[in-house]
Amino acid sequence: MDKYNKYDYLKEQLKKSMTINGVVQKRYYHSLEVAKKALELNERLCLGLDSDKVYLAGLLHDAAKLKSDEFLWEIIKKEFPNELDKFKDSKPIWHSLAGPFVVKTEYGINDEEILSAICYHSTGKANMSTLDKVLFVADYIEDTRGGNYTKEAVDASFISLDKALKIILNQKVDFLRKSGKIICELTFEALKYYSENGEEC
Numbered sequence: 066m067d068k069y070n071k072y073d074y075l076k077e078q079l080k081k082s083m084t085i086n087g088v089v090q091k092r093y094y095h096s097l098e099v100a101k102k103a104l105e106l107n108e109r110l111c112l113g114l115d116s117d118k119v120y121l122a123g124l125l126h127d128a129a130k131l132k133s134d135e136f137l138w139e140i141i142k143k144e145f146p147n148e149l150d151k152f153k154d155s156k157p158i159w160h161s162l163a164g165p166f167v168v169k170t171e172y173g174i175n176d177e178e179i180l181s182a183i184c185y186h187s188t189g190k191a192n193m194s195t196l197d198k199v200l201f202v203a204d205y206i207e208d209t210r211g212g213n214y215t216k217e218a219v220d221a222s223f224i225s226l227d228k229a230l231k232i233i234l235n236q237k238v239d240f241l242r243k244s245g246k247i248i249c250e251l252t253f254e255a256l257k258y259y260s261e262n263g264e265e266c
């Protein structure tokens with residue numbers, strides 16, 4: 066990972082923002098693992114993505130995770146003024162929707178491909194870019210999340226990115242349904258799109 070030492074200042078900033086009462090939160094280590102897993106997917110599946118973009122998307126994808134709901138909602142109101150009904154009851158995804166604003170204003174990253182991947186890393190969406198998919202999958206299967214529930218997606222990630230993506234979308238919808246939580250329209254749209262258009266797996 067030496068190649069990415071040039072981004073250590075961003076890592077330090079993220080670490081600081083994820084330290085509460087002197088304790089570095091798990092979310093920081095998860096962010097490092099997602100960056101690692103995203104790079105691994107890019108290489109293993111020969112996706113040909115710019116590895117700096119892959120690294121930065123992974124590292125910063127949860128940069129807004131520890132912000133207050135009030136702060137996140139204020140950003141969403143400004144960034145998605147016509148879609149508030151769609152997002153208002155889905156608090157767990159607010160940090161991803163507000164993520165691009167935080168990453169732009171606090172970390173100085175303006176690359177649209179990175180920002181898009183961060184924006185949709187929780188929900189997915191129809192017609193995702195390869196970087197969107199890599200981050201979505203890496204976030205779900207990074208090594209410290211582990212456990213049996215990720216095994217099917219981990220196995221699929223050795224074969225095809227779309228296959229892993231579809232498994233994760235199905236598992237997310239199943240989990241949200243069973244736990245009576247609200248499922249964001251974007252996730253339904255993603256599942257529909259990839260059931261109809263995903264590569265044959």
Ligand SMILES: [Fe+2]
Pocket residue numbers: 126127130160161186187
């Ligand atoms: Fe997240």
Ligand SMILES: [Fe+2]
Pocket residue numbers: 095099126127204
């Ligand atoms: Fe995450």
